[in-house]
Amino acid sequence: xxxxxxxxxxxxxxxxxxxxxxxxxxxxxxxxxxxxxxxxxxxxxxxxxxxxxxxxxxxxxxxxxxxxxxxxxxxxxxxxxxxxxxxxxxxxxxxxxxxxxxxxxxxxxxxxxxxxxxxxxxxxxxxxxxxxxxxxxxxxxxxxxxxx
Amino acid sequence: xxxxxxxxxxxxxxxxxxxxxxxxxxxxxxxxxxxxxxxxxxxxxxxxxxxxxxxxxxxxxxxxxxxxxxxxxxxxxxxxxxxxxxxxxxxxxxxxxxxxxxxxxxxxxxxxxxxxxxxxxxxxxxxxxxxxxxxxxxxxxxxxxxxxxxxxxxxxxxxxxxxxxxxxxxxxxxxxxxxxxxxxxxxxxxxxxxxxxxxxxxxxxxxxxxxxxxxxxxxxxxxxxxxxxxxxxxxxxxxxxxxxxxxxxxxxxxxxxxxxxxxxxxxxxxxxxxxxxxxxxxxxxxxxxxxxxxxxxxxxxxxxxxxxxxxxxxxxxxxxxxxxxxxxxxxxxxxxxxxxxxxxxxxxxxxxxxxxxxxxxxxxxxxxxxxxxxxxxxxxxxxxxxxxxxxxxxxxxxxxxxxxxxxxxxxxxxxxxxxxxxxxxxxxxxxxxxxxxxxxxxxxxxxxxxxxxxxxxxxxxxxxxxxxxxxxxxxxxxxxxxxxxxxxxxxxxxxxxxxxxxxxxxxxxxxxxxxxxxxxxxxxxxxxxxxxxxxxxxxxxxxxxxxxxxxxx
Numbered sequence: 001x002x003x004x005x006x007x008x009x010x011x012x013x014x015x016x017x018x019x020x021x022x023x024x025x026x027x028x029x030x031x032x033x034x035x036x037x038x039x040x041x042x043x044x045x046x047x048x049x050x051x052x053x054x055x056x057x058x059x060x061x062x063x064x065x066x067x068x069x070x071x072x073x074x075x076x077x078x079x080x081x082x083x084x085x086x087x088x089x090x091x092x093x094x095x096x097x098x099x100x101x102x103x104x105x106x107x108x109x110x111x112x113x114x115x116x117x118x119x120x121x122x123x124x125x126x127x128x129x130x131x132x133x134x135x136x137x138x139x140x141x142x143x144x145x146x147x148x
Numbered sequence: 149x150x151x152x153x154x155x156x157x158x159x160x161x162x163x164x165x166x167x168x169x170x171x172x173x174x175x176x177x178x179x180x181x182x183x184x185x186x187x188x189x190x191x192x193x194x195x196x197x198x199x200x201x202x203x204x205x206x207x208x209x210x211x212x213x214x215x216x217x218x219x220x221x222x223x224x225x226x227x228x229x230x231x232x233x234x235x236x237x238x239x240x241x242x243x244x245x246x247x248x249x250x251x252x253x254x255x256x257x258x259x260x261x262x263x264x265x266x267x268x269x270x271x272x273x274x275x276x277x278x279x280x281x282x283x284x285x286x287x288x289x290x291x292x293x294x295x296x297x298x299x300x301x302x303x304x305x306x307x308x309x310x311x312x313x314x315x316x317x318x319x320x321x322x323x324x325x326x327x328x329x330x331x332x333x334x335x336x337x338x339x340x341x342x343x344x345x346x347x348x349x350x351x352x353x354x355x356x357x358x359x360x361x362x363x364x365x366x367x368x369x370x371x372x373x374x375x376x377x378x379x380x381x382x383x384x385x386x387x388x389x390x391x392x393x394x395x396x397x398x399x400x401x402x403x404x405x406x407x408x409x410x411x412x413x414x415x416x417x418x419x420x421x422x423x424x425x426x427x428x429x430x431x432x433x434x435x436x437x438x439x440x441x442x443x444x445x446x447x448x449x450x451x452x453x454x455x456x457x458x459x460x461x462x463x464x465x466x467x468x469x470x471x472x473x474x475x476x477x478x479x480x481x482x483x484x485x486x487x488x489x490x491x492x493x494x495x496x497x498x499x500x501x502x503x504x505x506x507x508x509x510x511x512x513x514x515x516x517x518x519x520x521x522x523x524x525x526x527x528x529x530x531x532x533x534x535x536x537x538x539x540x541x542x543x544x545x546x547x548x549x550x551x552x553x554x555x556x557x558x559x560x561x562x563x564x565x566x567x568x569x570x571x572x573x574x575x576x577x578x579x580x581x582x583x584x585x586x587x588x589x590x591x592x593x594x595x596x597x598x599x600x601x602x603x604x605x606x607x608x609x610x611x612x613x614x615x616x617x618x619x620x621x622x623x624x625x626x627x628x629x630x631x632x633x634x635x636x637x638x639x640x641x642x643x644x645x646x647x648x649x650x651x652x653x654x655x656x657x658x659x660x661x662x663x664x665x666x667x668x669x670x671x672x673x674x675x676x677x678x679x680x681x682x683x684x685x686x687x688x689x690x691x692x693x694x695x696x697x698x699x700x701x
Contacts, residue, residue: 077441080479098648111637115644117442118404118435125434125476 020047027051031060035093058084062092066113078117081124090123091116185229193306198233307343308350312569314340315354318361319565327365334362348580353573356596357565360603368604382457382465388597389428391590395582397649398673401642401656401665402515403432405675406548408638410511411439413546413677417509418448423502423544425494425517427454430469432513434476441480449483453502458490466490494521495531499538510544518620519551522613536627540680546632547678551620553664553671556602557613568602571672578653578667617662617674629678633661638675 019026030041030051038061042052051057062084063070078087095116177189187195318333337358344351393399414420420440424432433452440447452473459465466488477484491497494517504510521532539547554571558564575595582588601612615623621631642656642663657664657671664671 071442071444073442073446077438077480081438095648111640111644114439115641118407118438121434121438121476122431125431125472128472128475129429 020045023047023051027057030057033061035061035088053085055079055084058088062088063113067109070113074117078120081120087116087120091120095119180229187229191230193309195230195233196309197306198230202233202236307340308354311337311340311344311350311354315357315361315569316566319562322361322364323561330361330365334358334365349577350573352592353569353576356572356599357569357603359596360600363600364604368606382459385457386428386465388590388594390431391587392594393431395584395587395591396579397646397654398665399431399515400645401663402550402673402675403435404645405634405638405642405663406513406515406550406677407432407436407439408641409546409548409632409634409677410436410513411443412635412637413511413632414440414448414509415443417545419451419508420448420511421451421453421504421508422511422513423453423455423504423542425455425512425514427456427466427469427488430454430473432515433473437473437477437482437484438480441482447480447482449485450477451485451487451508453487453489455489455491455494455497457492464488493531495535497535499542502542504542510542512539512542512544512547514548515550516552518549519557519613519615520611522557522615523608523610525608532623533627536624536629540628540683543680543682545679547629547680548675549620549624549678550673550675551617552614553616553666553674554614555616555619557615565603568599570670572599574667574670575672578672581649581653617659617664617676620674620676624678628681628683630681631661632677632679634658634663634675634677639663 026048030038030048033041038052038057042049059075059078078084081087082090095112177185177187177192180187314333314337318330318337321327321330321333337354341351341355341358344354346352346355389399410422422433422436424430437450440450452470454466454470456466467486470486470488474484474486487503489497489501491501518532518535521535522530524530552571555567556564556571558567572595576592579588579591579595582591598612601610602614605611624631639656639658642665646654646656646665653668655666655669657666659671659674662674662676664674666672
């Protein structure tokens with residue numbers, strides 16, 4: 001009996017590991033998630049929501065599987081055009097899923113990166129243009145299911 | 149193309165070559181004769197139906213096909229398809245072939261509401277004793293008596309073929325000047341249209357062509373509405389163009405391919421100047437600005453000169469687009485300057501308006517514009533030569549030319565009509581895959597305007613004078629340009645872009661250094677790049693163009 005009480009006391013004294021106290025570890029974990037999981041993570045609590053809003057996480061997600069890291073000039077351009085989270089949601093995710101189909105190759109080429117960035121830029125421009133009769137639907141075709 | 153295909157492909161709008169035959173009834177169909185078959189044009193429909201029945205019988209028959217080869221029936225003269233099919237059918241049906249006057253019975257031609265008495269007559273021989281069990285079951289599950297189902301589809305396709313026949317006859321009578329005959333044919337076609345599904349396929353395309361023909365016959369003066377100056381407002385044109393851009397990949401392909409070529413041509417230059425022959429909403433340029441922003445070594449100073457029609461209501465639409473592009477360029481740190489040149493027609497533009505300075509690298513970008521200059525007035529030198537002349541004097545690093553891959557500028561009306569029927573059928577076919585509304589509807593109106601211009605306009609009003617790539621090659625070669633090959637990067641990018649589109653059916657092909665985008669192996673739009681051949685007499689000297697195949701990143 002006494003031994004058990006001591007063990008319990010020792011257990012109580014041991015600090016529990018609170019993930020939210022270790023934000024750097026939390027970020028490292030979040031960096032390894034895929035898009036949908038990041039979205040789910042954003043719903044867990046306010047801290048996680050704030051963290052997942054950070055564009056650097058999405059930048060990491062966008063270029064995680066590029067064969068060589070993109071040059072530093074890319075970041076200001078992407079930020080100016082709407083940020084990495086938007087880039088991921090609007091371009092990278094549909095482009096990758098469309099081009100990958102059933103393959104599980106995760107590395108994507110600079111050509112695909114370049115194409116995504118161009119489409120992202122057209123999207124940005126159309127959003128700035130429209131307020132008129134045309135909606136920014138340039139990238140809507142990416143959302144349509146593939147008609148085989 | 150076999151007569152069988154002509155029967156079943158009437159539903160798809162790529163049409164059938166055998167239906168575009170000579171319209172003299174007694175004649176052997178010319179196109180099939182070329183393939184080695186002898187069929188009278190008047191018999192085409194009957195033969196097609198017999199072939200369809202043969203297919204049904206073969207598919208559902210318990211008789212092995214290999215047994216056919218060892219059968220006792222002797223087939224004479226296979227080029228006479230009608231009797232050949234009949235002899236094959238006799239293998240399956242041991243009943244005499246269906247009376248060929250079935251389709252002529254007036255009750256049948258009227259749509260799906262077929263009178264039951266007629267069906268019973270057909271019943272005995274249409275579905276013979278080897279009747280397909282599956283077909284009856286599936287038809288019954290739909291609640292439709294099986295024979296009625298078969299006859300309905302045959303009639304719809306039949307109407308499609310008849311429509312095409314009538315269109316060709318009408319066009320020929322227009323060419324001959326027999327306008328009263330043409331007018332009555334228009335009435336026939338319009339009544340036939342009511343029995344055909346006009347929301348897709350041949351019905352839809354035929355509707356537009358009937359409309360264009362009737363404009364030509366009945367209101368030739370008003371057909372200037374779709375051509376010439378002062379026509380439908382510039383705002384409407386831009387709107388339709390934008391929806392055409394969204395609904396199908398042709399313009400996107402054009403923009404991305406041209407941008408890639410321009411990017412490669414501008415490699416190493418710090419001052420660059422792009423001249424756009426048709427600015428519209430400037431949708432081509434954001435991607436180029438972004439690519440220049442990210443090119444190794446930093447972006448150059450980019451000048452863009454956009455040519456477009458003047459806006460009637462005081463709005464300076466060119467300047468507005470310029471401001472939006474400038475805003476984009478500023479956010480990505482590209483030094484940018486815009487100039488708008490308002491001109492109703494491209495031939496009104498003079499080179500001094502473009503303010504090209506000698507230190508910059510110039511790119512001329514023409515998306516579906518050069519063909520508008522091909523109309524010739526006997527009093528003046530051809531506008532195309534004037535424009536190509538001053539382009540050459542600007543000595544651009546690159547001229548990107550995107551044109552329709554079609555021959556819609558032939559002198560004979562009939563040839564133009566036939567060619568455009570095939571071309572636009574294919575294009576509408578490709579548009580079927582688009583599900584975005586209202587983009588699709590407005591894109592169709594955009595295409596419809598082109599059709600109207602090709603079919604119902606003449607002289608200076610006819611602007612849509614499309615010529616195929618081969619003709620452009622010789623024309624540009626004679627004007628002092630030499631081709632620049634679009635590299636593999638452009639091809640890769642175009643293929644990737646196409647993969648992103650919903651429909652599988654688009655194909656990118658390489659054609660001697662040019663790229664074409666088409667639908668199911670029919671090229672519809674071509675992209676090529678050119679450079680001025682240095683003139684030995686001019687002070688410009690040797691043109692130094694270093695063609696690199698670098699990516700933007």
